């Protein structure tokens with residue numbers, strides 16, 4: 615029996631996709647081979663690869679000015695790969711800190727150059743808001759400005775993306791990529807690891823504006839140099855073939871769901887239901903300011919934290935799994951990515967109300 619899986623990542627995948635992958639496991643489309651046994655340069659995998667790229671371009675409406683790359687290394691890898699690719703002429707960047715992931719990005723960039731903090735959303739209560747662009751104190755002529763548009767751990771999402779003129783905006787969108795339409799033209803670079811809202815761990819999607827392909831530091835490893843990877847159609851070295859295949863199946867599933875506009879409506883409905891339940895209760899609390907509440911990752915706390923283990927045990931008994939908050943913030947967290955159905959959120963809020971009723 616399948617459970618309702620609220621994991622932050624690796625996270626739930628659409629059941630349809632898993633079934634299709636199972637069906638095709640031993641013999642992909644009459645090839646007599648599993649996708650993971652194929653040459654990445656053979657016609658079968660080339661088809662899988664190019665369809666995945668095309669479907670993603672269509673889903674996200676990526677403009678012709680931007681390349682889509684399939685890399686390895688995850689979001690954490692990009693923390694180094696981004697400065698290695700953009701610090702070639704000026705080794706300095708600005709960081710908007712909205713949570714733990716952007717903090718990590720800033721720390722890693724320090725290995726390669728200057729990493730100025732332009733704004734921070736940290737308050738007494740932790741990371742609870744996304745500083746608006748009017749509060750960003752940019753340094754003089756940075757190579758780029760980095761922003762994590764959805765902080766997976768803290769549950770802070772940024773919805774207003776400013777126009778920074780000539781300064782490229784680099785976004786870590788790992789945990790909300792494909793959750794809603796995004797105007798890719800506003801970004802110099804947008805990246806995300808696959809295991810949250812795309813597919814399985816192993817592939818990282820990097821969308822990069824073409825004019826930024828020429829700014830790498832000379833020490834940048836070839837396998838991570840966007841220009842080299844782009845020139846080789848993301849096949850400079852052996853790509854994570856099976857992860858690309860699964861991502862491709864998810865892209866086709868997303869298209870069947872009606873694309874990102876339809877997904878966004880569903881994601882709003884799911885998030886609304888959960889936040890409304892939290893706000894209506896005096897037992898559950900979410901500390902993030904309303905305009906920055908993440909639609910994908912919903913952290914919440916119990917008024918009586920001694921009941922955390924009871925809450926999790928009761929949830930597990932109902933098939934509601936992976937609700938424990940990140941160790942750095944504690945409490946609970948429900949990640950409600952594209953593949954988590956509305957029924958899962960309904961089951962969760964029903965349980966939350968029941969659990970609350972056992973108090974007092």
Ligand SMILES: *Cc1c(COP(=O)(O)O)cnc(C)c1O
Nearest residue numbers: 688689690691715766788789807
């Ligand atoms: C999960 C996550 C990462 C780290 O991804 P890895 O694949 O573990 O490197 C980075 N940034 C964000 C926003 C994430 O959600």
